Amino acid sequence: NAGVTQTPKFRVLKTGQSMTLLCAQDMNHEYMYWYRQDPGMGLRLIHYSVGEGTTAKGEVPDGYNVSRLKKQNFLLGLESAAPSQTSVYFCASIRRRSGTSTDTQYFGPGTRLTVL
């Protein structure tokens, strides 16, 4: 199993450009998440999905959109990139066994995005 993979690993954008980050998991997990990680800020939740065809906003959703058309994929889009979106983006997934609170979040390797 590849686990959670992210594409691309690195990207440099100019202000105003758009791009899509792809997250894929092969563990048949129900929940998927997008985080951004900035120095001193920890991991902040952007958007998440509790199943195919569903998405919801997290802590910092502004400037991002997401889609989960297939269970194994979760896409994060930036329609008009801004320098404030320079960050490392992590995708994660959880199987979500009902009634438990100790599900392990499996993270991808991250995408380093720089917006000039």
Add this chain to the structure above:
Amino acid sequence: QKEVEQDPGPLSVPEGAIVSLNCTYSNSAFQYFMWYRQYSRKGPELLMYTYSSGNKEDGRFTAQVDKSSKYISLFIRDSQPSDSATYLCAMPYLVDSSYKLIFGSGTRLLVRP
């Protein structure tokens, strides 16, 4: 005030030292407490978790929870250079039946050979 606070470090110790990493939190409803380890330029990975108060040991690692003080700790015995990483505490919670994690900002640990 953030819900979960962690000293960012860096914490630099010699090989073999006992390391203590800590988090404080404000929400008394948290029941489970997790520690993730993140190597440089990698994604976080779950190290261990504990439920409610008490200790949990896994090899050289011990997780401790003091719910009365809203304080959790991770101890590393006989620290190794391979333990050099950022350690993030995390607490799961449910919002409208949706499962989420809230993370501390992480403490960077450097173990010197």
